[in-house]
Amino acid sequence: MSQATSAERAVDRSHMQVSDEIAIQISGMNKWYGTFHVLRDINMTVQRGERIVICGPSGSGKSTLIRCINRLEEHQAGQIVVDGTELTSDLKNIDKVRSEVGMVFQHFNLFPHLTILENLTLAPIWVRKTPKKDAEEVAMHYLHKVKIPEQALKYPGQLSGGQQQRVAIARSLCMKPRIMLFDEPTSALDPEMIKEVLDTMIELAEEGMTMLCVTHEMGFAQAVANRVIFMDQGQIVEQNEPKEFFNNPKSERTKLFLSQILGH
Amino acid sequence: MSDTHSQTVSYVRDTMLAEKTPPVSQVGAVRWVRENLFSGPLNSILTIVGILAVWFLVGHIGPWFLNAVWHAGSLSECREILQGATGACFGVIKDRWHQLLFGFYPQDAYWRPTLTFVLLIVAVAPVLFDRVPRKMFWFSILYPALAFWLLWGGTIWFPVVAMLGFVIAVVIFRVLTPISSLLGLIASLVVPVMWWLFLTAPLADSLSQALPIGIASIKSDQFGGFMISIIIGVTGIALSLPIGILLALGRKSDLLLVKWICVGFIEFIRGVPLITLLFTASLLLNYFLPPGSNFDIVLRVVIMVTLFAAAYMAEVIRGGLAALPRGQYEAADALGLDYWKAQRLIIMPQALKISIPGIVNTFIGLFKDTTLVVFIGILDPIGLSNAIRADSNWNGIYWELFGFIALMFFIFCFSMSRYSMYLENKLKTDHR
Numbered sequence: 001m002s003q004a005t006s007a008e009r010a011v012d013r014s015h016m017q018v019s020d021e022i023a024i025q026i027s028g029m030n031k032w033y034g035t036f037h038v039l040r041d042i043n044m045t046v047q048r049g050e051r052i053v054i055c056g057p058s059g060s061g062k063s064t065l066i067r068c069i070n071r072l073e074e075h076q077a078g079q080i081v082v083d084g085t086e087l088t089s090d091l092k093n094i095d096k097v098r099s100e101v102g103m104v105f106q107h108f109n110l111f112p113h114l115t116i117l118e119n120l121t122l123a124p125i126w127v128r129k130t131p132k133k134d135a136e137e138v139a140m141h142y143l144h145k146v147k148i149p150e151q152a153l154k155y156p157g158q159l160s161g162g163q164q165q166r167v168a169i170a171r172s173l174c175m176k177p178r179i180m181l182f183d184e185p186t187s188a189l190d191p192e193m194i195k196e197v198l199d200t201m202i203e204l205a206e207e208g209m210t211m212l213c214v215t216h217e218m219g220f221a222q223a224v225a226n227r228v229i230f231m232d233q234g235q236i237v238e239q240n241e242p243k244e245f246f247n248n249p250k251s252e253r254t255k256l257f258l259s260q261i262l263g264h
Numbered sequence: 265m266s267d268t269h270s271q272t273v274s275y276v277r278d279t280m281l282a283e284k285t286p287p288v289s290q291v292g293a294v295r296w297v298r299e300n301l302f303s304g305p306l307n308s309i310l311t312i313v314g315i316l317a318v319w320f321l322v323g324h325i326g327p328w329f330l331n332a333v334w335h336a337g338s339l340s341e342c343r344e345i346l347q348g349a350t351g352a353c354f355g356v357i358k359d360r361w362h363q364l365l366f367g368f369y370p371q372d373a374y375w376r377p378t379l380t381f382v383l384l385i386v387a388v389a390p391v392l393f394d395r396v397p398r399k400m401f402w403f404s405i406l407y408p409a410l411a412f413w414l415l416w417g418g419t420i421w422f423p424v425v426a427m428l429g430f431v432i433a434v435v436i437f438r439v440l441t442p443i444s445s446l447l448g449l450i451a452s453l454v455v456p457v458m459w460w461l462f463l464t465a466p467l468a469d470s471l472s473q474a475l476p477i478g479i480a481s482i483k484s485d486q487f488g489g490f491m492i493s494i495i496i497g498v499t500g501i502a503l504s505l506p507i508g509i510l511l512a513l514g515r516k517s518d519l520l521l522v523k524w525i526c527v528g529f530i531e532f533i534r535g536v537p538l539i540t541l542l543f544t545a546s547l548l549l550n551y552f553l554p555p556g557s558n559f560d561i562v563l564r565v566v567i568m569v570t571l572f573a574a575a576y577m578a579e580v581i582r583g584g585l586a587a588l589p590r591g592q593y594e595a596a597d598a599l600g601l602d603y604w605k606a607q608r609l610i611i612m613p614q615a616l617k618i619s620i621p622g623i624v625n626t627f628i629g630l631f632k633d634t635t636l637v638v639f640i641g642i643l644d645p646i647g648l649s650n651a652i653r654a655d656s657n658w659n660g661i662y663w664e665l666f667g668f669i670a671l672m673f674f675i676f677c678f679s680m681s682r683y684s685m686y687l688e689n690k691l692k693t694d695h696r
Contacts (some may be wrong), residue, residue: 122609
């Protein structure tokens, strides 16, 4: 009996050790919009450093899922733990998670009344209380990284879509996030601008950033993802390594989806 | 075959053509007149009708201005000088301009409202123009108390103690907000109100007895003219914007009680005419105040006008908030900004920018509505024009007084409108 408990403890401890490595833990999570059941019993663990691509037909709940991770959407049942902080209605926890998790949106959502530099320094100055000068240095560093330092003093409206999205990525990075969420970052872009944004994202992946990316860019998934998750009707239908996922899909739904997006 | 081909395709110019003058119909005045005045039969007719209308107006108003009499002590004197010709009698403006500006404020104290007005410009400058040094904001913050003291006079301790109420509010907010933001907000609203209601008067009294510093006290029934319009208008403008912002945010709040209070307030105020609120201020409000308290009529009117404008302002700003894409809120949230920071740094700058035309519209409306106070016996410019006519010297003079009043109002309103255009241009960052 005492041995059993000690064994359990050992398991528990090892679990805790693993959970040190766990960036996001979602268990039994459900979400409804009114009576519409958008997310159904989502269970998912993201290790630190993992790059996950989430795909699926429109309305499958994939955007809602990643928006739940920084509480842009509220879940009604189950548990979401990000970096050891559980997301509840406690505002302090939410703000803590949000300042650790970067998010890039489909429509960039840059602040049009601020210059690029001000867009980048705003959160570090007001949330992290970084001195303005340091924040600007960090901002310029990331602008160099996304290869548009010369645009620092312009306004978002003066930039192309691809440049705006790279600014948006840099803006998230300025908060030194440990996890990055991408919500269809290339869907609103002209084809010739998709590459510049994907290149930025690939660079980020190579540096070991934990990334969750909702996208239909299957090339990107094959190049950097170590897991692809396929969602349909609010559920995780299939997940696998990219190679297996694309070459050997198990579920009929996945096969249909892949044939539709890779067919042409 | 190839020869023909090379002849048609290859070509070399050996002499360059000199520049020629365009045909007469395409240059200068002729072109402008053709394009703008006589571009078609209908436009030609309209142009001619327009010219005739302007001719008619100038023909009638011109002599009135040109024959104007500036040196006359009464209307009959004007008529003698004019001898039957049409002409304005601006003698009344020369004779009574000080009343139109200051009402029955004591003449030897005219420097006080004048200084207040000059300081108003100084205080407003850092708010309006960002090239003015930021440190000037401190003066803008202290200005209301200073203006109150200069206009009403009396002991200096009353405005000082009243301003302390704001300091108390800020301190309470700073101390309590980290503990609970709602508690901080409520306490920082309630405690200063208590301070003003129960402590300010006795404290100011005892301070002024201990250390009497002050200037002659002037009762507000001596206030009048444009001075009163500007006092009510400027205070209303300065206060209705922040209150309007809070009401607009409250109306969108998730806290049901806050939302209901704001909606109820806005809908009630918008649902009643301003004149009824002014009558309430002048007649009914005294019943609700503690007996014996004498709450200045001008302050009561200012409060009513402010609340009235704030309700409209709230709706104008709500329009601006509605025009903002949801993505802006989400981006602010995703960066970890809390509600107030997001509002202050992201949402309000954009919502207010969108609402500038509506906001200025409300400001101008408020400023012109100040003339309604004539109905509760405050001598604004309109009320003074009646008072001036009551003098037998100027009995029967209308156009000159109303023209002068209209001109003054126009100067103020037109400046506001110009400033709003300047501001819109300055804040334009969308580069469409």
